[in-house]
Amino acid sequence: MKVFVGIDLGSTTTKAVILDEEERVIGRGITNSRSNYDVACAVVREEAFVRARFTMIERGLRTPRPHVIQDLERNFRLHQHLEQLDRLREAMLMLAARRGTPASIINGICDEMAIRARKHFAPGATRKSDFFRDLAAADYMSLAEAIREVSFESLCAIYDAAILAVENLTLDRAFERHIGSALQETEDGESLKEAVGAACNAELVESGSVGTGYGRQRLPFPKEQIRSEILCHGLGAHAMFPGTRTVLDIGGQDTKAIQLDPNGIVTSFQMNDRCAAGCGRYLGYIADEMNLGLHELGPLANESRHRVKINSTCTVFAGAELRDRLALGQKREDILAGLHRAIILRAMSLLARSGGISDEFTFTGGVARNSAAVGALRDLIAENYGARTINISHESIYTGALGAALFATRSAVRGNA
Amino acid sequence: MKENSMLLQKQLLADHFDALARARDEGKKVVYTFVPGNLNELVRSFDLLPVLPEINALQSGMRKLSGGYITEAEKSGHSEDVCTYVKCDIGMLRKGNIGPTGKPLPKPDLLLLSYTGCFTFMKWFELLREEYDCPVAMLHVPYQSEGRIEPHQREYIVQQLRSEIIPKLEQVSGREFDIEKLRSMLRLSSKAEDDLVWVLESAKNTPSPIDAFFAGVYYLGPIFSAFRGTEDAVQYYRTLRGEIEERIANKEGPITPDGPMKGERYRLVVEGPPNWTSFRDFWKMFYEEDAVVVASTYTKVGGLYDQGFRHDPDHPLETLADYALGCYTNLSLPARVDLLARYIRDYRADGFLVNSVKSCNSFSVGQLLMLRQLEERTGVPGAFIESDLVDPRYFSAANIKNRIESYLQMLDQKRGAA
Numbered sequence: 001m002k003v004f005v006g007i008d009l010g011s012t013t014t015k016a017v018i019l020d021e022e023e024r025v026i027g028r029g030i031t032n033s034r035s036n037y038d039v040a041c042a043v044v045r046e047e048a049f050v051r052a053r054f055t056m057i058e059r060g061l062r063t064p065r066p067h068v069i070q071d072l073e074r075n076f077r078l079h080q081h082l083e084q085l086d087r088l089r090e091a092m093l094m095l096a097a098r099r100g101t102p103a104s105i106i107n108g109i110c111d112e113m114a115i116r117a118r119k120h121f122a123p124g125a126t127r128k129s130d131f132f133r134d135l136a137a138a139d140y141m142s143l144a145e146a147i148r149e150v151s152f153e154s155l156c157a158i159y160d161a162a163i164l165a166v167e168n169l170t171l172d173r174a175f176e177r178h179i180g181s182a183l184q185e186t187e188d189g190e191s192l193k194e195a196v197g198a199a200c201n202a203e204l205v206e207s208g209s210v211g212t213g214y215g216r217q218r219l220p221f222p223k224e225q226i227r228s229e230i231l232c233h234g235l236g237a238h239a240m241f242p243g244t245r246t247v248l249d250i251g252g253q254d255t256k257a258i259q260l261d262p263n264g265i266v267t268s269f270q271m272n273d274r275c276a277a278g279c280g281r282y283l284g285y286i287a288d289e290m291n292l293g294l295h296e297l298g299p300l301a302n303e304s305r306h307r308v309k310i311n312s313t314c315t316v317f318a319g320a321e322l323r324d325r326l327a328l329g330q331k332r333e334d335i336l337a338g339l340h341r342a343i344i345l346r347a348m349s350l351l352a353r354s355g356g357i358s359d360e361f362t363f364t365g366g367v368a369r370n371s372a373a374v375g376a377l378r379d380l381i382a383e384n385y386g387a388r389t390i391n392i393s394h395e396s397i398y399t400g401a402l403g404a405a406l407f408a409t410r411s412a413v414r415g416n417a
Numbered sequence: 418m419k420e421n422s423m424l425l426q427k428q429l430l431a432d433h434f435d436a437l438a439r440a441r442d443e444g445k446k447v448v449y450t451f452v453p454g455n456l457n458e459l460v461r462s463f464d465l466l467p468v469l470p471e472i473n474a475l476q477s478g479m480r481k482l483s484g485g486y487i488t489e490a491e492k493s494g495h496s497e498d499v500c501t502y503v504k505c506d507i508g509m510l511r512k513g514n515i516g517p518t519g520k521p522l523p524k525p526d527l528l529l530l531s532y533t534g535c536f537t538f539m540k541w542f543e544l545l546r547e548e549y550d551c552p553v554a555m556l557h558v559p560y561q562s563e564g565r566i567e568p569h570q571r572e573y574i575v576q577q578l579r580s581e582i583i584p585k586l587e588q589v590s591g592r593e594f595d596i597e598k599l600r601s602m603l604r605l606s607s608k609a610e611d612d613l614v615w616v617l618e619s620a621k622n623t624p625s626p627i628d629a630f631f632a633g634v635y636y637l638g639p640i641f642s643a644f645r646g647t648e649d650a651v652q653y654y655r656t657l658r659g660e661i662e663e664r665i666a667n668k669e670g671p672i673t674p675d676g677p678m679k680g681e682r683y684r685l686v687v688e689g690p691p692n693w694t695s696f697r698d699f700w701k702m703f704y705e706e707d708a709v710v711v712a713s714t715y716t717k718v719g720g721l722y723d724q725g726f727r728h729d730p731d732h733p734l735e736t737l738a739d740y741a742l743g744c745y746t747n748l749s750l751p752a753r754v755d756l757l758a759r760y761i762r763d764y765r766a767d768g769f770l771v772n773s774v775k776s777c778n779s780f781s782v783g784q785l786l787m788l789r790q791l792e793e794r795t796g797v798p799g800a801f802i803e804s805d806l807v808d809p810r811y812f813s814a815a816n817i818k819n820r821i822e823s824y825l826q827m828l829d830q831k832r833g834a835a
Contacts, residue, residue, distance in 0.1 A: 227826060229819075230826075231830060266827045268792070353801070
């Protein structure tokens with residue numbers, strides 16, 4: 001079966017999307033970009049291919065069994081996680097030996113981490129993050145704090161050095177290696193056996209790939225297979241919502257306003273390039289300042305009854321303004337509501353520059369997941385442009401990678417013709 | 418490989434800065450003045466030596482010195498938002514006023530302020546007057562608000578030349594105004610201008626033998642600065658024209674710092690000045706993608722010769738007036754849009770790009786509006802990037818490259834080639 005791969009190397013996360021010949025999404029992957037784009041790219045591809053195999057299992061079943069497949073995937077993820085944990089243990093033991101830290105301490109922590117891992121991936125459990133690094137770090141730190149024989153700092157140092165090495169190891173042929181044991185542990189797994197066998201044996205022939213994003217120069221692709229994220233976001237948004245004529249993407253460090261024609265072809269665009277104020281990082285910084293998680297900002301801001309007017313979209317000044325307002329006794333939710341509006345105001349100016357907001361309008365990027373930002377955007381669009389259809393997909397983080405994969409499919413089709 | 422014209426220009430500049438360094442000892446007098454609306458022939462007819470602080474600033478930018486000069490100026494109280502040419506110049510002065518060739522620049526005996534579409538020019542020389550304690554002669558050039566030169570505007574300038582500028586030049590130089598000498602220089606100007614226009618219009622060829630922006634700013638060097646009206650300039654443009662004729666005959670593209678350009682995939686028109694601090698990197702972002710600039714407005718700040726203007730020795734003062742009135746910086750927004758639309762059509766451009774400069778309001782005000790109007794009028798999509806003249810802090814290479822690449826890919830996609 002021919003497949004096409006799109007990879008979006010972003011400043012914060014790297015995403016991959018795999019399409020079949022009918023341009024249907026069969027696999028997706030996401031990982032943190034780290035400092036090593038090559039590894040991020042390899043990891044994310046592997047993950048998307050794993051996910052593609054699961055899609056093939058689904059497609060191979062005569063009667064759909066979504067719950068059984070969910071269980072299988074959960075078990076599979078656990079095995080992947082445990083494998084990485086083993087690698088982490090190995091790397092930490094080596095470092096510990098060099099530093100004279102007793103191996104028993106590291107082993108003790110890792111044993112407990114493995115037990116916790118099973119809880120993270122237990123049926124019905126929710127995880128704070130799907131990244132190994134986040135889950136492992138939280139577990140390790142809380143366990144290391146309880147150790148008395150060795151200082152917390154030196155245990156942290158061992159972890160920090162080891163996690164870097166472990167993260168930079170890729171997990172080849174993950175599906176083949178783990179699917180067997182995952183299937184055994186899955187209740188009613190027998191019903192999937194045939195489909196799993198077929199998915200294992202199916203040949204996925206990568207027949208085209210296109211890369212995009214800030215790290216695109218690092219991708220091992222020839223130049224013709226690299227597309228700017230503007231084009232990819234445009235085409236991706238068009239694929240998700242074919243009526244899209246205007247796209248706003250607020251990512252980690254840039255904001256893009258894109259205008260499309262009815263075929264998803266970009267007709268004009270604007271980006272911030274002298275200053276990154278008002279991008280996703282702004283919210284990250286504010287969350288840190290307020291000691292909140294990024295995902296907590298939106299809901300808190302939504303509780304505001306009297307929005308505070310924040311003038312500064314400069315990330316650093318906003319921190320100062322925030323502390324100033326708090327000192328004046330203003331409520332956190334009211335300040336946060338003001339901050340969200342400030343970001344969106346900045347995006348509105350970029351949208352105006354690019355040619356305004358036409359119907360339909362699609363909002364993508366990490367900030368589109370923030371309900372308060374979305375609320376501010378809805379208000380400002382209504383005030384400035386009137387009624388508009390506003391599309392937001394849960395999968396909007398994959399928009400760029402999806403567009404890239406579509407370019408890969410189309411250029412392969414054209415190449416054949 | 419350096420072309421003869423390049424060597425010639427280098428020598429011209431070296432000789433000029435040598436002459437400036439010796440000026441005090443040789444008892445020569447020096448006039449500081451601006452590029453737009455400059456009265457080079459008139460100044461030179463009094464045997465005075467011109468210094469162009471704008472050119473010094475951009476040279477400092479290219480030589481990676483402007484950052485330090487700007488810091489120096491900011492230390493003495495000039496705000497971050499002030500024109501970076503001004504701050505670069507003030508900083509250079511504070512650090513010993515060493516010119517682009519490494520030799521000291523003499524102090525001015527006169528500040529000749531041609532006020533042409535840039536309000537900052539006035540403030541700039543106000544600051545220099547404080548520093549040097551020397552006289553200022555101001556030529557007030559009225560704005561071309563109606564998109565054409567009105568007879569009363571011309572008369573107004575001629576009157577100023579007679580009653581203000583020429584007497585001051587006589588006073589400073591100790592010489593009498595010699596109209597015949599001026600005429601003969603204007604004759605040379607017009608000769609060089611003919612060849613310059615030929616060079617600029619050579620970009621109508623496919624492939625274009627020149628880059629009319631990045632190489633264009635070099636080609637404009639002599640005529641925009643101290644050499645208009647000299648034999649040297651005539652010779653320079655004749656030589657340059659010969660080289661380009663050869664490139665056209667051989668169907669060769671422009672020469673870049675990395676050698677001749679191989680293909681020509683995109684023909685672009687550029688509005689706005691270049692960024693000088695990352696000039697080479699900026700240029701590379703274009704030629705790496707096989708994009709060539711076929712026409713630009715920045716290369717018209719010192720005169721719109723390609724629109725028919727020539728210095729006319731038969732009407733020496735009137736022609737200086739028309740020249741000053743006609744510089745690009747003195748045009749209204751609709752006139753600028755008209756000019757750009759003509760360039761897009763006449764040079765068969767695939768696209769146009771605006772480089773919006775943070776610290777130059779006389780250029781950047783209205784540029785987004787122009788972009789919108791041009792897109793509507795020509796159907797050709799425009800790109801908009803932001804940088805600065807000589808402040809290295811306002812050039813974000815990764816972002817600008819990203820924008821240019823995205824834009825060119827957008828053009829591809831529009832052509833159906835993506």
